[in-house]
Structure formats: C-alpha cells, structure tokens
Amino acid sequence: MKLRRTSAVAIAAVAALGLAACGDDGGGNGGGAAAGGEKVKVGIKFDQPGLGLKTGATYSGFDVDVANFIAEELDLEVEFVEAVSSQRETLLKTGQVKYIVGTYSITDKRMADVSFAGPYFIAGQDLLIRADDTSITGTESLAGKKLCSVKGSTSAVNVQKEVPGVNLQEYNTYSLCVDALKSGAVDALTTDDTILAGYAAQDANKGKLKVVGNTFSTENYGVGVQKGDTEFCNQVVTALQKFIDDGKWEESVQKWLGPANYTPGEGNPPTPTCQSA
Structure with a gap:
C-alpha cells in the first residue's frame, strides 16, 4: 500500500464505529462488553482525536474501536481509564489495567517490562507547527528550537537522536503541548x-x-499486556487478526482517518503476533 499523508486534515471524532458489544456508539460510559463478562479496566488515550478521545462520557476513535472489539471477542466488560504515556508500563505491571490500546509503540525497552500483541497499525513520526511558521521544514531545521513531546513517549527519544541540539520540552499530555505551541511557548510538537x-x-x-x-x-502500535501473560496475549492476537480479516480494521481506519485524506503506509494492515523480550 502506498504511503500518502497530508498536513491539512479533517477528522470527525464524535461517535465511535459501534464495535462495542453494548451501550451507545463510542463505548458509552465505559467501553465494550458482553453481558455477564469479566469486568476489567482498559487503558486508552483520552486526548487524541481520531484515535482515543474522551468527550463527556463518550469514547471515540480507532484505538477505542480496537479495544472494544477485543473486549467483545474475549467476553470482557471494560471500564476505560486514561493511560498517560509515562504511566503505561506501571499500569500494566501493577495490574491496574488488563490491557492498553493507546498508540503504544512496540520497543525493545518496553518489552523488558510488558508484552505486546501486535502490531495492529503502523504510523510515522512527524512535526506539528504554527501555520505561519516557514522556518521548520523537518528535523534538519530543529536545532536550537523548542520542541514539545510527551514524557515516556518514543517520540522524545527519536527526536533527540535525530537532532542532538534540539531544546526538548516534555509535557504530560499532547493537549498541553498543543496549548504551548499555540501560545508560542514551544516552536513545534x-x-x-x-x-x-x-x-x-x-x-x-x-x-x-x-x-x-x-x-x-x-511506529508499530501494539496492545500492551502484562509481561509473561502469554495465554492472554495470544487471545488478543487472535482478536486483532479477526478485526483485520473481517474488514473491521479497514472500516475503522476509513471512519476516523479517511476524512483526513490519510492513507496508512506500507505494511498496513500488519500481521499481529505476541511479542515479549
């Protein structure tokens, strides 16, 4: 599949695709469930339009669809909780969540602490800047600039390798980075x-x-699970493959990213496996 991305986009993040087993579109008050299923907490992002967004009591986006489909397939009743990037490993290691679906890139460092079912999506890192800024055209023009990223994300690690001279500012959420960018406190996100x-x-x-x-x-997105829980990891892999094979993956991508004129890059949809160090 040929990679095609645009910088002017329009993602509608109002209601989820409707893959939850109960409740209204987008997971309603807590997520997807099969009646009588085991109740578990699932980590997602709350501030990523088109991927994982909380609006009132409604959750919407591609990752929400993935999380709800897994719950439906495994007969789980889920309550969504916010999985901030810097806290994801802790949430899994301490058993505060059963699994995490939140633009969670699979890396060797993370696999020292958790296991992954995936990838289920392949993305790429880029830069967000103010519309009137003509000085930043890529990583090669970031030296000396104030760049915002989120604590615990692979984005911060990647950009420090690319541009050692960048002035990296790490915030807790992407929304805070966006606010800082608009106010002029940082030059890019x-x-x-x-x-x-x-x-x-x-x-x-x-x-x-x-x-x-x-x-x-x-960036290879995976579903984070507790390290060593191979049985559950493989169950999630099976659910992800069904999500892809049944056409739900394509439907969800088109619903949330299609309006943005964004086409997933080569390798999508990927073939998930259970991965652990």
Missing part, C-alpha cells in the same frame, strides 16, 4: 502523524496549526 493530524483538524486549531508532512520514523 512531535509525535505520530496520525495524532498530529487529529489536533490540526480540531475546530479550535484550524488555520492555526499544520503538519509538516515529513515523517522520520516507523
């Missing part, structure tokens, strides 16, 4: 292009922010 596209498309940001459109990494 870096994370996966899918996430950046969602922020640029929000009504409050239209015409104010833009995606550079020059990716410089490959």
Whole structure:
C-alpha cells in the first residue's frame, strides 16, 4: 500500500464505529462488553482525536474501536481509564489495567517490562507547527528550537537522536503541548502523524496549526499486556487478526482517518503476533 499523508486534515471524532458489544456508539460510559463478562479496566488515550478521545462520557476513535472489539471477542466488560504515556508500563505491571490500546509503540525497552500483541497499525513520526511558521521544514531545521513531546513517549527519544541540539520540552499530555505551541511557548510538537493530524483538524486549531508532512520514523502500535501473560496475549492476537480479516480494521481506519485524506503506509494492515523480550 502506498504511503500518502497530508498536513491539512479533517477528522470527525464524535461517535465511535459501534464495535462495542453494548451501550451507545463510542463505548458509552465505559467501553465494550458482553453481558455477564469479566469486568476489567482498559487503558486508552483520552486526548487524541481520531484515535482515543474522551468527550463527556463518550469514547471515540480507532484505538477505542480496537479495544472494544477485543473486549467483545474475549467476553470482557471494560471500564476505560486514561493511560498517560509515562504511566503505561506501571499500569500494566501493577495490574491496574488488563490491557492498553493507546498508540503504544512496540520497543525493545518496553518489552523488558510488558508484552505486546501486535502490531495492529503502523504510523510515522512527524512535526506539528504554527501555520505561519516557514522556518521548520523537518528535523534538519530543529536545532536550537523548542520542541514539545510527551514524557515516556518514543517520540522524545527519536527526536533527540535525530537532532542532538534540539531544546526538548516534555509535557504530560499532547493537549498541553498543543496549548504551548499555540501560545508560542514551544516552536513545534512531535509525535505520530496520525495524532498530529487529529489536533490540526480540531475546530479550535484550524488555520492555526499544520503538519509538516515529513515523517522520520516507523511506529508499530501494539496492545500492551502484562509481561509473561502469554495465554492472554495470544487471545488478543487472535482478536486483532479477526478485526483485520473481517474488514473491521479497514472500516475503522476509513471512519476516523479517511476524512483526513490519510492513507496508512506500507505494511498496513500488519500481521499481529505476541511479542515479549
């Protein structure tokens, strides 16, 4: 599949695809469930339009669809909790969540602490800047600039390798980075292009922010599970493969990323496996 990304996007993040086993679209008050299923907590992002977004009591986005489909297939009743990037390993290691679906890139470092079912999606890292900024065209123009990323994310690690001279500012959430970018406190925000596209498309940001459109990494999204729980990891892999084979993956991508004129890159949809160090 040929990679095609744009910097001007329009993601509608109002109601989920409807893959939850009960409740209204987007998971209602807590997520997907089969009646009488085991009750578990599932980590997602709350501030990523088109991927994982909480609006009132409603949860919407591609990752929410994935999380709900897994719950339906495994007869689980889920309560969604926010999985901030810097806390994800702790949430899994301490058993506070059963699994995490939140733009969670599979890395060797993370596999020292958790296991992954995936990848289920492949994205790429990019930059978000103010619309009137002509000085930043890619990582090569970041030296001396104030760049925002989220604590615990692979984005921060990647950009420090690419541009040792960058002035990295790490915040707790992407929303805080977006606010800092709009106020002029930072010059750019870096994370996966899918996430950046969602922020640029929000009504409050239209015409104010833009995606550079020059990716410089490959991010393999996985479902994080407790390290060593091979049985559950394999069950999640089976659910992910069914999500792909039944056409639900394509439906969800088109619903949440299609309006952004974003086409997943080569290797999508991927073939998930259970991965652990």
